[in-house]
Amino acid sequence: MSSIPSNRNLSRRSLLNFLGIGTLATSLGLDLLQKRPAEAATLSADAALKQLMAGNQRYTAGQSISPDRGLERITSLAQSQAPVAVILGCADSRVPPEVIFDQGLGSLFTIRVAGNIVDDANLGSIEYAVESLNVKLVVVLGHERCGAVTAALNALTTGTHLPGHLEALTKAIEPAIVQAQAEQSDNNLLDRAVRANIRSVVRTLSSSQPLLARRVAQKKLKIVGGHYDLDSGAVEMIT
Incomplete structure (x- = not known):
């Protein structure tokens, strides 16, 4: 093996090429990952989504590069800060957005709550990111076999009342379950409910007045749904 280049100003791309993974990293979106905070704010929604999905492709291929986590980035x-996207995701410990999208510090404005539901507090957080940080992409990220959706489904079908504040959580999900029950599909009810819940939150955010709905109408903001597969690690964009 040849010796490591001694140039102290060796670029990240040169180092990756030396290690034999430069072509792969570039093909999977490394150029976008090198955006500095001020530049990241200028990313379009489509470019931001491309960056996230390229990161997820690396993650599922076992080729995560865990970018922008060193002292220089700090x-x-x-x-x-200039995050490229807002992620409204589930609090489930198996679905950390920065890991599954292979992103670094400051790349994602992350809000996590069981069942990826929307309430006034996280809606206000999203509005802050959109209005003050000029984020152009919001991803509502649900996942396979979601425990919160499962609890809501069980409570609704059995008439069970959950203790503490758990019932407030499941009540927010129940309308999506009712919608899933009415769907004609070969998918199991829990899977349909998870997906219906994601779509419901996307609709709620997209129609939220006055801030988000206006930006969506002006095509300055894109709000999409994502479904994370616990078995494969892949994120699927859903409509």
Whole structure:
């Protein structure tokens, strides 16, 4: 094996090429991952989504590069942030957005709550990211076999009342379950309910007045749904 180049100013791409993974990294979206905070804010919604899906492709291929997690990145973010996307995801410990999308510090404005539901608090957080940080993409990220959706489904079908604040959580999901029950599909009810819940939250955010709905209408904001497969690690965009 040849010796490592001694140039102290060796670029990330040169190093990756030296290690034999430069072509792969570039093909999977490394160029987008190298955006600095100020540049990231200019990414379109489509470019941001491309960046996320390229990262998920690396993740599922076992080729994650875990970018932008060093001291240089920490320093660059100390005074400002410019995330490329908002992720409204489930609090499930198996679905960390920065890992499954192979993103670094400051790339994602992440809001996590069981069942990826929307309430006033996380809606306000999304509005902050969109209005103040100029984020152009929001992803509602649900996942296979979601425990919150399962609990809501069981509570609705058995008439069970859950303790503490759990019932407030499941009540927010129940309308999606009712919708899933009415669908004619070969998929199992839980899977239909998970997907219906994702779509319901996308609709709620897209129609939220006055801030989000206006930006969606002006085509300055894209709000999409994503479904994470616990078995494969893949994210599927759903409509």
